[in-house]
Amino acid sequence: MIQEEEKYDFYCEEALSGKTKIDILFESEDVLAFYHTRPFWEKHIVIIPKKHIKDLISVSDEDMHIITQILTVARDLAKGLDLSEGVKVLTNLGKFQDTPHVHFHLAQGKQIRD
Ligand SMILES: [Zn+2]
Numbered sequence: 001m002i003q004e005e006e007k008y009d010f011y012c013e014e015a016l017s018g019k020t021k022i023d024i025l026f027e028s029e030d031v032l033a034f035y036h037t038r039p040f041w042e043k044h045i046v047i048i049p050k051k052h053i054k055d056l057i058s059v060s061d062e063d064m065h066i067i068t069q070i071l072t073v074a075r076d077l078a079k080g081l082d083l084s085e086g087v088k089v090l091t092n093l094g095k096f097q098d099t100p101h102v103h104f105h106l107a108q109g110k111q112i113r114d
Contacts, residue, residue, distance in 0.1 A: 007098065007100045008099070009052070009100050009101050010099045010101075011099060011101040011103060012052055012101055015032070015034065015037075015048070016032065016048075016050060020037060022034040022035070022037060023035040025045060025077060026047075026073050026076075026077070028069065029050070030049060030050055030051065030065075030066050030069055031047065031048070031049060031050065031066065031069045031070055031073055032047070032048050032050055033045055033047040033048075033073050033077065033106075034046060038113075039112060039113075040105075040107065040111055040112065040113055040114075041088075041107040041108060041109050041110065041111055041112060042108065042109025042110050042112060043081070043107065043108040043109050044105065044106075045077060045105070045106040045107070046103050046104070046105060046106075047070045047074055047103065047106065048070075048101060048102070048103045049063070049066045049067075049070065049102060051066065052101055053066075053101070053102045054100050054101065054102065055091075055093050055100070055102050056091050056093060056102055057093060058102070059102065070104050071089075071104075074089050074104060074106050077106055078106060081106075081108055085108055085109065086108065087106065087107070087108050088105065088107040088108070089104060089105070089107075090104065090105050090107070091103065091104045091105070
């Protein structure tokens with residue numbers, strides 16, 4: 001099993017640094033939303049804080065406003081989706097979390113990879 005400290009922070013190292021080109025849907029001082037570069041679902045958007053925060057349980061009370069902003073962006077982007085197809089809004093923790101930088105997925109459609 002991959003140890004947590006060996007996991008690569010794609011969001012700081014690639015997306016926020018500009019090293020990997022991303023297709024941005026929303027950007028503010030604190031939050032960035034973009035299409036997943038290797039989507040798991042037919043429609044797959046990722047919403048992240050620009051500040052490095054490891055995961056949801058690491059968010060301090062002072063930074064919770066950033067999570068509120070992330071959910072606000074999720075709400076606004078979900079308004080543009082067809083809810084009859086179903087939409088997922090989720091964040092992973094522990095062994096389910098592949099990238100050690102808190103992020104929320106907004107997903108719709110068939111799962112296209114594991
Ligand atoms: Zn990070």
